[in-house]
Amino acid sequence: MYYYWLSIISLAVLYNFVIIPARVSFKELEEHDFFTVWFTIDIIADIMYILDFLASFRIGFLERGLLVKDTKALSKKYVRSLVFVVDCVSIIPTQFMYLIKDPVLPYIAPLFRIIKLLKIHRVVKFNDRTECRTSLPTAWRLLVLFQCMMMVMHWNACIYYFVSAQVIGENRTSEFLYLPER
Numbered sequence: 001m002y003y004y005w006l007s008i009i010s011l012a013v014l015y016n017f018v019i020i021p022a023r024v025s026f027k028e029l030e031e032h033d034f035f036t037v038w039f040t041i042d043i044i045a046d047i048m049y050i051l052d053f054l055a056s057f058r059i060g061f062l063e064r065g066l067l068v069k070d071t072k073a074l075s076k077k078y079v080r081s082l083v084f085v086v087d088c089v090s091i092i093p094t095q096f097m098y099l100i101k102d103p104v105l106p107y108i109a110p111l112f113r114i115i116k117l118l119k120i121h122r123v124v125k126f127n128d129r130t131e132c133r134t135s136l137p138t139a140w141r142l143l144v145l146f147q148c149m150m151m152v153m154h155w156n157a158c159i160y161y162f163v164s165a166q167v168i169g170e171n172r173t174s175e176f177l178y179l180p181e182r
Helices: 002-025 032-058 071-079 082-090 095-099 105-133 137-168
Strands: 061-063 066-068
Touching: 002 032, 002 105, 002 137, 032 071, 032 082, 032 095, 032 105, 066 071, 071 082, 082 105, 095 105, 105 137
Parallel strands: none
Antiparallel strands: 061 066
């Protein structure tokens, strides 16, 4: 059961890893019909983060080779861990930034969702568990490597576009820049 829960949380974290840089870079994604879609999916992902936070109080651990199931001991260990702090920060609702009436804020509000990426420890745990469960661990490692490379390329492309279109803007002095039509 825990493994399947990790897979669901990993999907929410990976959603944030893909969508946050795109929404920060391409301000068109924050306009019109897209806004409602992103806002709805963000709320669903945040609900999953909150459920994961609550479930983490009940995740057992091994002590001297024995599985600890006592809820008081589980809660005490979780609250004293660094993961608790990371989880507390990652469940901060960032959607309220959209309620502030500022002409620039809707375009940088997705940047505040970067705190959601702190939940990467769940993806790492899911990858570790999957590698142990699969009959083809090498194939799984290759898939994870491919995923990491694609993520780095995606982030690089988003940063490149953002710098070209937003930061440099009208100062078109370089042939290296991507110059979107305005």
